[in-house]
Amino acid sequence: MLRFAVLGHLATTSGKFSLSDMPGGAGRMDILCRCVNASLFLSHGMRRDVEVYLVLLGPPDPPKTVLFPGKTVRYLSPDERSSGSLIQKALAQPVSEEFRETTPGVFVRRGGLPELLAEYPFVLLDESGTDIRTVSLLPDNYLLSDHLNLNAQEVAAVAGMPVFSVGPLALHADHTLTVLLNEHDRRAA
Amino acid sequence: MLRFAVLGHLATTSGKFSLSDMPGGAGRMDILCRCVNASLFLSHGMRRDVEVYLVLLGPPDPPKTVLFPGKTVRYLSPDERSSGSLIQKALAQPVSEEFRETTPGVFVRRGGLPELLAEYPFVLLDESGTDIRTVSLLPDNYLLSDHLNLNAQEVAAVAGMPVFSVGPLALHADHTLTVLLNEHDRRAA
Numbered sequence: 514m515l516r517f518a519v520l521g522h523l524a525t526t527s528g529k530f531s532l533s534d535m536p537g538g539a540g541r542m543d544i545l546c547r548c549v550n551a552s553l554f555l556s557h558g559m560r561r562d563v564e565v566y567l568v569l570l571g572p573p574d575p576p577k578t579v580l581f582p583g584k585t586v587r588y589l590s591p592d593e594r595s596s597g598s599l600i601q602k603a604l605a606q607p608v609s610e611e612f613r614e615t616t617p618g619v620f621v622r623r624g625g626l627p628e629l630l631a632e633y634p635f636v637l638l639d640e641s642g643t644d645i646r647t648v649s650l651l652p653d654n655y656l657l658s659d660h661l662n663l664n665a666q667e668v669a670a671v672a673g674m675p676v677f678s679v680g681p682l683a684l685h686a687d688h689t690l691t692v693l694l695n696e697h698d699r700r701a702a
Numbered sequence: 703m704l705r706f707a708v709l710g711h712l713a714t715t716s717g718k719f720s721l722s723d724m725p726g727g728a729g730r731m732d733i734l735c736r737c738v739n740a741s742l743f744l745s746h747g748m749r750r751d752v753e754v755y756l757v758l759l760g761p762p763d764p765p766k767t768v769l770f771p772g773k774t775v776r777y778l779s780p781d782e783r784s785s786g787s788l789i790q791k792a793l794a795q796p797v798s799e800e801f802r803e804t805t806p807g808v809f810v811r812r813g814g815l816p817e818l819l820a821e822y823p824f825v826l827l828d829e830s831g832t833d834i835r836t837v838s839l840l841p842d843n844y845l846l847s848d849h850l851n852l853n854a855q856e857v858a859a860v861a862g863m864p865v866f867s868v869g870p871l872a873l874h875a876d877h878t879l880t881v882l883l884n885e886h887d888r889r890a891a
Contacts, residue, residue: 681891702870
């Protein structure tokens with residue numbers, strides 16, 4: 514199983530956002546929607562062996578984590594509005610510390626980065642890291658940020674974590690996941 | 703200069719589509735919007751050396767080609783609605799056989815695949831092709847299709863064209879462009 518956790522520093526934690534204004538009013542939720550797409554879609558089907566954790570840290574009620582497991586998710590199409598709509602429905606539900614299913618195969622819980630770091634041995638994706646093509650055994654659990662750098666608290670939380678990059682240029686989060694998955698696909702082939 | 707041409711077999715050729723229904727009423731225009739994003743965006747800036755040609759073949763007035771040159775495009779954000787809105791404005795203008803600027807740095811003309819093939823030596827991106835990682839000198843001009851296979855007329859038009867693939871699995875068009883650009887980035891670094 515591959516796991517991706519994406520930090521949405523400004524991403525709203527209320528379900529009352531407009532699907533027509535995800536870059537603005539929803540705190541760059543569009544980035545997280547594209548990460549869901551990049552993680553889960555193949556040309557003819559879904560990546561059943563990938564889970565995406567969206568860590569939503571914006572107002573009014575942070576932190577919340579929305580989970581899209583490729584194995585279970587339903588009613589998901591590749592466009593941004595589709596994943597945005599499932600996120601919206603997840604955020605409209607009450608949350609507890611356990612993941613709760615909000616639409617078929619999509620889940621939400623109260624919690625953010627510390628909870629995830631306690632559960633899986635994440636590595637960090639960042640342009641400063643070791644090139645994934647040079648790594649003999651690729652990790653399974655990857656953390657990456659949206660358009661903002663890690664804040665001081667997050668930097669402290671990831672101290673000592675191995676860092677990997679997907680190439681010479683700094684890419685958008687979703688593009689980074691696409692390139693990373695290509696490397697995994699090639700090694701699995 | 704890198705050039706990508708994406709065939710939108712069902713993509714509307716009228717500007718009167720809804721930005722909230724691009725997968726449906728606009729004939730999978732969402733795919734073409736994601737190809738614009740994948741082609742032109744870096745984390746901190748635009749790919750000024752890439753041009754994307756969207757070949758729109760759907761009703762009511764095909765063929766039209768919308769051109770996004772990274773060098774000139776303005777008012778473009780990474781979300782699907784942003785490129786969708788610029789496509790909409792391009793399609794609302796009269797067309798001739800010459801490219802005409804419809805919003806700053808975005809252009810439209812009457813024409814489709816035959817015109818492009820007469821202008822640049824395109825290669826085809828398809829999962830059946832030669833792996834780009836094994837190619838000593840990468841081409842500059844790439845043709846790819848949306849979610850549909852090439853039709854009989856298109857197959858005839860590309861007969862004899864070199865074919866390249868980006869990996870072992872069939873990917874969405876935008877993911878294919880992202881992986882391809884990563885290979886170009888690595889060689890240019």
